[in-house]
Amino acid sequence: MENKRENFGGRIAVVAALAGSAIGLGSIWRFPYMVGEYGGAAFAVVYILATFIISLPVFISEAVIGRRARASSFSAMSKLRPGHSLWKAAGVLSVAIPLLINSYYCVIGGWSLEYLFKSLGGEFIFYSDADTAVIFNKFISSPFLPLLMHLLFMAACTFVVARGIQFGIEMFSKITIPALFVLVLVVIIYSISLPGAEKGVEYLVKPDFSQITPRSIAYAMGQSFYSLSLGMGAVITYGSYIKKEESIPSAGIWTAISTLFFAVLAAFAVMPAVFAGGMQPGAGPGLIFQSIPYVFSKMGMEHPTLSAIISIVFFLAVVVAAMTSCISLIEVGVSFLKEKFSMGRIRACLVVFLLCGSLGVICSLSFGPLSSFVIRGKIIFEMLDWLTSNILLLVMSLLTVLFVGFAMKREDVYDEFTNGGTKKNSVRIFKGFYFFIKWIAPVAVLTIFITNFIL
Numbered sequence: 001m002e003n004k005r006e007n008f009g010g011r012i013a014v015v016a017a018l019a020g021s022a023i024g025l026g027s028i029w030r031f032p033y034m035v036g037e038y039g040g041a042a043f044a045v046v047y048i049l050a051t052f053i054i055s056l057p058v059f060i061s062e063a064v065i066g067r068r069a070r071a072s073s074f075s076a077m078s079k080l081r082p083g084h085s086l087w088k089a090a091g092v093l094s095v096a097i098p099l100l101i102n103s104y105y106c107v108i109g110g111w112s113l114e115y116l117f118k119s120l121g122g123e124f125i126f127y128s129d130a131d132t133a134v135i136f137n138k139f140i141s142s143p144f145l146p147l148l149m150h151l152l153f154m155a156a157c158t159f160v161v162a163r164g165i166q167f168g169i170e171m172f173s174k175i176t177i178p179a180l181f182v183l184v185l186v187v188i189i190y191s192i193s194l195p196g197a198e199k200g201v202e203y204l205v206k207p208d209f210s211q212i213t214p215r216s217i218a219y220a221m222g223q224s225f226y227s228l229s230l231g232m233g234a235v236i237t238y239g240s241y242i243k244k245e246e247s248i249p250s251a252g253i254w255t256a257i258s259t260l261f262f263a264v265l266a267a268f269a270v271m272p273a274v275f276a277g278g279m280q281p282g283a284g285p286g287l288i289f290q291s292i293p294y295v296f297s298k299m300g301m302e303h304p305t306l307s308a309i310i311s312i313v314f315f316l317a318v319v320v321a322a323m324t325s326c327i328s329l330i331e332v333g334v335s336f337l338k339e340k341f342s343m344g345r346i347r348a349c350l351v352v353f354l355l356c357g358s359l360g361v362i363c364s365l366s367f368g369p370l371s372s373f374v375i376r377g378k379i380i381f382e383m384l385d386w387l388t389s390n391i392l393l394l395v396m397s398l399l400t401v402l403f404v405g406f407a408m409k410r411e412d413v414y415d416e417f418t419n420g421g422t423k424k425n426s427v428r429i430f431k432g433f434y435f436f437i438k439w440i441a442p443v444a445v446l447t448i449f450i451t452n453f454i455l
């Protein structure tokens with residue numbers, strides 16, 4: 001059974017897959033608008049610090065659990081510490097959360113796909129000064145097209161997962177992750193060359209720490225958790241495919257660096273264009289679907305071909321980034337179904353597709369026909385985002401650090417962290433890591449959780 005488990009081929013594959021999970025809509029869609037809403041460069045600085053100080057150790061903890069247990073996230077903890085209902089509950093959460101996230105995540109994936117098609121059709125050129133916000137809102141509230149795009153997007157992701165770990169997820173990530181950096185660099189060059197873009201660059205390089213509030217700190221930390229795909233079973237699941245000889249801390253560090261780097265690049269692709277177009281940086285979730293097409297259409301009047309190409313490049317990057325993350329969420333469910341119900345990979349993929357697809361349909365409709373269905377002032381889509389990102393993800397992360405700090409044997413954690421004492425650098429930092437996970441991480445996660453509630 002142990003030997004039959006699939007593995008990532010090598011170090012590059014591990015980092016590409018983990019970075020693929022991490023780099024996603026969180027970096028290219030959420031991060032730029034959060035930077036815009038919660039303090040510009042100062043927010044980015046807090047986000048970067050939070051990633052290294054808090055999120056990275058939590059990320060490593062998840063991978064340690066996954067590789068030690070070599071099981072799905074559902075049973076990983078109870079396999080290492082049998083007979084405790086708390087860890088069983090954590091297993092259930094770790095499968096339920098990605099299912100819920102995926103349902104709304106793929107809806108945004110579907111929007112990106114539609115915008116890619118629009119770009120391919122050169123549509124933005126013709127928007128001229130038409131109101132892109134109206135076009136966007138009309139699209140997301142219509143009952144049919146977003147559903148179709150959502151299902152198409154999910155089908156593409158499911159197809160990759162169905163091909164397996166090495167020939168699906170690994171191969172796809174190894175090609176698309178480097179390509180993503182190139183695509184975003186192309187957009188940056190265009191974006192900063194626009195007249196008026198300097199203000200956007202300045203906004204990103206000059207931190208104004210007076211803009212930092214407890215709320216923006218909590219949001220920056222939450223964003224950093226979301227960005228590294230923490231608390232959703234994804235890192236536990238991918239961790240279980242990491243071969244024994246690979247170093248988990250080094251995979252973690254490279255994943256964190258590439259994710260941060262990408263998020264910062266995405267901000268440099270989006271913000272200068274937003275300023276050049278005379279738009280507001282704090283435009284919220286619609287930023288890349290409203291402001292960016294507006295800027296492209298404005299530029300399109302003078303350089304229609306260039307503008308058309310750049311919009312294709314930009315939305316292609318959004319689609320690909322969203323896909324690699326969605327793939328990791330699907331794999332969590334697939335690995336659970338394979339293990340628990342001995343299903344074949346393809347059948348498990350179909351089940352996840354049907355489940356997430358149907359939930360996603362409800363999410364998508366919550367912008368149109370179901371918009372009157374509101375819980376605590378939020379439509380279903382917003383409710384799911386809030387519930388998973390601000391609550392469940394943190395609960396799961398708290399359980400993860402408590403598990404590594406108190407339930408797992410210290411020798412086992414040491415063994416995974418240092419590869420049985422053979423990786424000298426890891427041996428050197430192990431004590432600090434273990435202390436942090438035991439005593440500081442739980443307090444930090446709890447503080448973010450409480451701050452989210454009060455503020």
Ligand code: PFF
Nearest residue numbers: 022024025026227229232234
């Ligand atoms: N990290 C992804 C992003 O920033 O878009 C989102 C995500 C993917 C969250 C996978 C959770 C996950 F399991």
